[in-house]
Amino acid sequence: MPRTLNEQGVCISRQRVLRLMREARIHGISKRRGFTVTTRRDKRHTPASDLVNRRFNASDSNQLWVADMTYIPAWMGFLYLAKIINV
Template sequence: MYGAPRIHVDLREIDGVRVGRKRVARLMRAAGLAGVSRRKGCRTTVSDRQVAAASDLVQRQFTTAEPNRVWTADITYVPTWQGFVYLAVVLDVFSRRIVGWAMADHMRTELVTDALAMAIHQRRPDAGVIHHSDRGSSPSRRGLDR
């Protein structure tokens, strides 16, 4: 269960033992030891293999010469004491700045469309902007718990 920070603290409490936290981490890595996390993960994207993927207009080239040409989007989650909060962001590839975002306690369509609407309202791009997101859909929380 213990990771390098906790082992380092325990070793410091022993008289005569002087060791750095990074050395403890390096020795643990060399021995193949790692701390165990009790935190449950959350899957936010499940690809539907039966649906044809949209064409990749970006072709994995995440650079552009000017703003408002390519926007990328994604959803992540933030664990809180009350449960998960989901965050959708839209990022301008040129400046690497978040141009739109939305938070909610669900992963329904309006979470993503609210983030995109904020980006459009903030930046007012022309019709040539490419909005790129990962392939997949987000399952319900109930489906994740099974």
């Protein structure tokens, strides 16, 4: 960040940026990619059966619906995105 500010003509050190951020109680974004386990499968239970046998074709509306959910990492945790599609 100090480099960007210096390029814009603002003379500031890294230590001052860190101090100001600490006082404002804000944190920078880490470039490190951590691995977070979001789902733990219970081995006592079997996976759900494939009711459409991987054939995602429907001859009319409201016959086949598919859904998916994913996690999006954010600053304060995860955002959850779910979608449902009428095939």
